[in-house]
Amino acid sequence: MEPVLQIEHLSITFTQYSRGVTRRELPVIRDLSLSLCPGEVTAVVGASGSGKSLLAHAVLGLLPYNSRQEGTILYQGKPLTASWLKKLRGKEIVLVPQGVTYLDPLMKVGDQLCCGSREKQIREKAQKALERYGLPRETENLYPFQLSGGMARRVLLASAVMGSPRLIIADEPTPGLDIQAAKRILEHFQQLASEGAAVLLITHDLELALSVAHRVVVFYAGETVEEAEASDFTRNRLRHPFAKALWRAMPQQGFHSIPGAQPYPGGVWKGCPFVGQCPHPQSSCGEQDIPLRSYQNGKVRCLYPEEEEAL
Secondary structure, X not given: OOOOEEEEEEEEEEEEEEOXXXXXXXXXXXXXXXEEOXXXXXXXXXXXXXXXXXXXXXXXXXXXXXXXXXXXXXXXXXXXXXXXXXXXXXXXXXXXXXXXXXXXXXXXXXXXXXXXXXXHHHHHHHHHHHHHOOOOHHHHHOOHHHOOHXXXXXXXXXXXXXXXXXXXXXXXXXXXXXXXXXXXXXXXXHHHHHOOOEEEEXXXXXXXXXXXXXXXXXEEOOEXXXXXXXXXXXXXXXXXXXXXXXXXXXXXXXXXXXXXXOOOOOOOOOOXXXXXXXXXXXXXXXXXXXXXXXXXXXXXXXXXXXXXXXX
């Protein structure tokens, strides 16, 4: 199956100045690779600062002026150029953002979904989109401040399907929601995938990710460290020690934590960024760049991946 989106060796660096004249290059994402296939929900998980949201901004062409991007982004097998992306964004490639503040507070919901159009066909499509996500028709006449948090998120979902999306990027779509409401929101992404779209779910909540995702990609310090089937977590078939640590830190696994913290962007220039927290580091781990490679029916960025028995 040909991927809808394929990211190869993506690196993003920011230029910063301190004390007025001192310039430095800050690498935030290093050699990140990822593919998204139609009909699948692919979850990207990792700690805050690991580059998850930055990935979404790179795909959408929304990086700030002081950034430099390297690598390749292919859409349907072709390079995703800035001019082509401008035509696709909001139509075939859509974003469901993490903040409901993306809704215009001075415009009614219906007008936002229709982009101000008064055409009967577009208005009817907006009403159907609202109904699809359990919102009554009168919602189109409400302002964002009149919506609950859950309603606002469903309005954002409705706006995403106003076009004909082939790629949906959901950036932390469930913060502040109780577990049941969050699961209902994520079920909508499963439905969109079942209709043929590729869904990129960016989240820090591994439990929710595993409830809906087909594949899980684990980020650490701006790198892809593991790509696995969702079932690999529950079957204890993980490969990278950080992915294993994420799983063990979940409530049902007893909140087992590891000492240390993810390095600050720019703090690692060579070798494995996880070496300071790794339970079995080797001297060679910090001496060479480590590629993402196929291993045990998944992908891992580790010189010494180990299979472990179930806890």
